[in-house]
Amino acid sequence: MVLMSSDLTAHADDAELAARIAAAADREAETELFRRMAPRIRLFGLRRLRNEDAAADLVQQTMITVLKALREGKLREPARIASFVLGACRMSVLEIHRGGRRRERLLEQFARDTEAWQMPAPPVLDHHRLTRCVQRLKERERAVVVMTFYDEQTGGDVARFLGVSETNVRVIRHRAIHHLRICMGAAA
Amino acid sequence: MSCATPVDSARLTDYWLALVPEAEEHAVEEHLFSCGECAARLGEVAAIAAGIRRLAQEGSLRMVVSEAFVRRATEEGLQVRQYALPAGGSVECTVTASDDLLIARLAADLQGAKRVDLCICDGAGAEQVRLADIPVHSGAGGVLYQESITYAKAAPSNRMIARLVAVEEGAAERLLGEYTFNHTRTLPGPGAFPEPPLAES
Numbered sequence: 001m002v003l004m005s006s007d008l009t010a011h012a013d014d015a016e017l018a019a020r021i022a023a024a025a026d027r028e029a030e031t032e033l034f035r036r037m038a039p040r041i042r043l044f045g046l047r048r049l050r051n052e053d054a055a056a057d058l059v060q061q062t063m064i065t066v067l068k069a070l071r072e073g074k075l076r077e078p079a080r081i082a083s084f085v086l087g088a089c090r091m092s093v094l095e096i097h098r099g100g101r102r103r104e105r106l107l108e109q110f111a112r113d114t115e116a117w118q119m120p121a122p123p124v125l126d127h128h129r130l131t132r133c134v135q136r137l138k139e140r141e142r143a144v145v146v147m148t149f150y151d152e153q154t155g156g157d158v159a160r161f162l163g164v165s166e167t168n169v170r171v172i173r174h175r176a177i178h179h180l181r182i183c184m185g186a187a188a
Numbered sequence: 189m190s191c192a193t194p195v196d197s198a199r200l201t202d203y204w205l206a207l208v209p210e211a212e213e214h215a216v217e218e219h220l221f222s223c224g225e226c227a228a229r230l231g232e233v234a235a236i237a238a239g240i241r242r243l244a245q246e247g248s249l250r251m252v253v254s255e256a257f258v259r260r261a262t263e264e265g266l267q268v269r270q271y272a273l274p275a276g277g278s279v280e281c282t283v284t285a286s287d288d289l290l291i292a293r294l295a296a297d298l299q300g301a302k303r304v305d306l307c308i309c310d311g312a313g314a315e316q317v318r319l320a321d322i323p324v325h326s327g328a329g330g331v332l333y334q335e336s337i338t339y340a341k342a343a344p345s346n347r348m349i350a351r352l353v354a355v356e357e358g359a360a361e362r363l364l365g366e367y368t369f370n371h372t373r374t375l376p377g378p379g380a381f382p383e384p385p386l387a388e389s
Contacts, residue, residue: 082222150244163325174198
């Protein structure tokens with residue numbers, strides 16, 4: 001079997017992609033690295049910033065920083081690319097909080113590159129199926145997940161509402177998530 | 189490529205909820221950035237969390253809720269229609285197109301009740317659905333029950349009876365309160381019940 005260039009890129013590990021970008025600003029490797037890292041950065045951003053638009057900004061800003069550093073040969077050990085992206089992510093969050101001008105300058109400088117990046121679509125749940133799955137949970141499990149993810153109550157608040165310990169709330173929550181993942185068709 | 193050291197779902201959920209210590213959080217993040225498989229599983233947890241938020245906002249879940257739930261919905265600008273009933277009480281009720289959530293405040297003395305079930309009955313008192321072992325605590329003075337707004341909006345004029353019962357040893361039941369809802373349909377259209385909500389599996 002003959003592997004095409006794009007197949008080789010898809011099969012390359014993260015360190016190989018980083019090395020190719022550092023060596024020759026390889027556009028195909030850059031696109032593949034973006035495809036892999038964008039969902040991870042998005043989740044990192046969603047968890048901290050609780051906003052899809054802000055998370056999308058974080059993806060763009062972080063990847064610009066990473067690619068700029070790779071092209072300039074600033075990452076000495078390509079094997080550490082994941083840690084490097086994570087570090088850039090943390091710095092970008094601070095930058096977003098500060099609303100810094102550096103971000104705007106980078107966006108202008110890398111405008112042509114960012115046009116080519118397509119944000120991978122996040123997983124889409126079958127909403128009707130989720131409705132059925134949530135309704136099938138035990139009453140306490142349903143209450144715990146709704147209180148956790150909608151009411152945004154602390155473990156202590158949920159524990160008081162249910163009249164159980166916080167440890168017990170954690171157990172109920174994990175059991176509920178497990179049931180939901182299985183019901184939604186995920187591998188256990 | 190399969191992950192040799194997968195982060196389990198419980199830990200991923202704790203991470204998503206910022207419930208892991210800082211040192212552990214850094215370790216989880218290092219792993220997630222180097223492992224697409226575990227990152228994808230975190231994505232599933234995040235998608236479920238977002239889906240549950242959407243379900244709560246739609247008011248389509250038939251369940252017992254907290255005061256914090258009602259407060260949150262109100263803060264979000266949702267229109268919450270509420271009816272408060274004492275034990276043994278009845279109320280004339282309806283639901284309009286602009287209502288987002290439908291809440292019944294069922295007052296009851298829950299002292300000493302270890303397990304409480306909420307039975308939803310038809311107008312003749314025949315049990316249709318049972319919400320078993322609902323979350324209550326004895327000092328609460330009652331239960332907040334959310335009826336599915338989708339169901340209520342499709343319902344014709346009818347009577348519904350709710351019963352709170354304490355389930356005691358040997359499966360004996362003690363009535364804590366009965367509540368009658370005389371629903372008048374005010375929305376246009378003939379009104380017809382959709383598929384009944386799922387009973388407990």
